[in-house]
Amino acid sequence: MASGMGWHDSAPAFERHVRGLHERCQGAYHAFDTLPRLVDQLRILSVNAELASARAGDHGRAVRVLTHFATESVTRLLAVVPRMVELKKLTYGFAGTVMRAAADVLKIEAAGSRVLAAGHSVPAGAEDPMVALGRARSARLGALAAAAAGLSRTHQQLLDAVRSVREVTIQVEIITANIAIEATSAGPHERDLQAVADTMKGPVDQLRAMIDEAQRLLREAAETNLALATLGTK
Amino acid sequence: MKCYTIWQNGDHRWLAFAHDPDQPDNIIDTNQLLVTSESGCMLLDPGGVELFPAMVAAVTQEVGLDRLKHLFFSHQDPDVSSALPLWRQVCGADLAVHVSWMWAGFVSHFDREAEFQGIPDPGCEIALSPSVRLLALPAHYLHSPGNFCVYDAKAKVLFSGDIGAALVPKDRQDGIFVTDFAEHVHYMDGFHRRWLGAREARDKWVAMVRRLEVDILAPQHGLFFQGEDVGRFLDWLEALPLGSGLEAYDQVRV
Numbered sequence A: 001m002a003s004g005m006g007w008h009d010s011a012p013a014f015e016r017h018v019r020g021l022h023e024r025c026q027g028a029y030h031a032f033d034t035l036p037r038l039v040d041q042l043r044i045l046s047v048n049a050e051l052a053s054a055r056a057g058d059h060g061r062a063v064r065v066l067t068h069f070a071t072e073s074v075t076r077l078l079a080v081v082p083r084m085v086e087l088k089k090l091t092y093g094f095a096g097t098v099m100r101a102a103a104d105v106l107k108i109e110a111a112g113s114r115v116l117a118a119g120h121s122v123p124a125g126a127e128d129p130m131v132a133l134g135r136a137r138s139a140r141l142g143a144l145a146a147a148a149a150g151l152s153r154t155h156q157q158l159l160d161a162v163r164s165v166r167e168v169t170i171q172v173e174i175i176t177a178n179i180a181i182e183a184t185s186a187g188p189h190e191r192d193l194q195a196v197a198d199t200m201k202g203p204v205d206q207l208r209a210m211i212d213e214a215q216r217l218l219r220e221a222a223e224t225n226l227a228l229a230t231l232g233t234k
Numbered sequence B: 001m002k003c004y005t006i007w008q009n010g011d012h013r014w015l016a017f018a019h020d021p022d023q024p025d026n027i028i029d030t031n032q033l034l035v036t037s038e039s040g041c042m043l044l045d046p047g048g049v050e051l052f053p054a055m056v057a058a059v060t061q062e063v064g065l066d067r068l069k070h071l072f073f074s075h076q077d078p079d080v081s082s083a084l085p086l087w088r089q090v091c092g093a094d095l096a097v098h099v100s101w102m103w104a105g106f107v108s109h110f111d112r113e114a115e116f117q118g119i120p121d122p123g124c125e126i127a128l129s130p131s132v133r134l135l136a137l138p139a140h141y142l143h144s145p146g147n148f149c150v151y152d153a154k155a156k157v158l159f160s161g162d163i164g165a166a167l168v169p170k171d172r173q174d175g176i177f178v179t180d181f182a183e184h185v186h187y188m189d190g191f192h193r194r195w196l197g198a199r200e201a202r203d204k205w206v207a208m209v210r211r212l213e214v215d216i217l218a219p220q221h222g223l224f225f226q227g228e229d230v231g232r233f234l235d236w237l238e239a240l241p242l243g244s245g246l247e248a249y250d251q252v253r254v
Helices: A011-031 A035-057 A057-117 A129-183 A187-233 B049-061 B085-091 B101-107 B182-193 B200-208 B230-240 B246-250
Strands: B002-009 B014-016 B033-034 B041-044 B068-072 B096-100 B115-120 B123-126 B133-136 B148-152 B157-161 B215-219
Touching: A011 A057, A035 A057, A035 A129, A035 A187, A057 A187, A057 B049, A129 B085, A129 B148, B002 B215, B014 B049, B014 B123, B014 B215, B033 B148, B033 B200, B068 B085, B096 B101, B101 B115, B101 B133, B133 B200, B157 B200, B182 B230, B182 B246, B200 B230, B215 B230
Parallel strands: B041 B068, B068 B096, B096 B115, B157 B215
Antiparallel strands: B002 B014, B014 B033, B033 B041, B123 B133, B133 B148, B148 B157
């Protein structure tokens, strides 16, 4: 990674990876921005479903069982939200450290290049500035690698959280489909219960789209993390 | 980055680093000063993060980084202190960072691991060696509320921070000293009227400086005053209306 001026030049690699890291972190969490609202919608809809099935009396018995499961699933989703917020905070903390360390490395490398360009003259008895700059560069690259490793761990935890959301979403999706099936045998209450199933389908579809997008961005971010960690250990 | 020796007696030197030809136009031009002694050296207002590469290259032509034992920040502004974490990375662990006690917690936003020698309001002595002892003198409210100058009684040099600062066009930056005081006033007038807002502080500062023997008055921006120009500058500053921004309050329509 020697520059044209004779010393290291990590700028091109850092610029590419750090910009990618920032965009993917933002994108992954942006994908989840609507999670609390969707979960709240599902919570209200599952309460409505319970009321509708209660109104249906015996015709709504099977739907009542299903809505009970739906409520439980939504409660599990609710528990994921604070964990996501915590992971978001950690991710931005690590990403900030990576960006800061990368900026420091670039300035230290620029200083080394300027020293060399100026003729690299060392006053008598003084320490060679390139030694101090090399030491500082290694220290900051080490900090960058440590932060990139932290970022990888956090991403793994976020992927686990996304997987949980995905499992619960699939459960709610199946429950919604079953409510629609049960509605067909609910006699005079068929239309009400069908409406319940149709209304629940909206937020579930949105959750699916959100998860797919977040998983895609997180996969890409993992590649960026690996590249940064590799740069940091060079 | 040009290096000007503005005073020297053996190992005891005052060096000014300024006029970096590679400095982008959108970054305000700054002067960085280095005081050397037979042992430790001190950088005064070492400049912002963008200036760090040029400063390291220039300073290390004169002294080794291992001899840099003190950083002095006249106040908290980013053009003064934002390169702190980088300097701490390249200097030894015994580097002392001097800043007003008021700003230690604020400058820590640039470098949370830095430890500061908080300068008390009346100032303090900073010894670079047994024979080179500098005085941090108060310059509060000019412009920062926690602001200091540095005075060297042996060299009769006063580093005045933003007091005396001027925005000099690049084509008028021949040398580091003011050569035509009357012309130079145009470059510092607007700055002082706007950046300095406290007349009482200005009067106290001028009175304090008149009690010192000052041959060279070196601000953080623009050119330095020497000889009779030091007195001319004090006279000019003493008569200047300050706080031009106050007019904005009368323009508000609410």
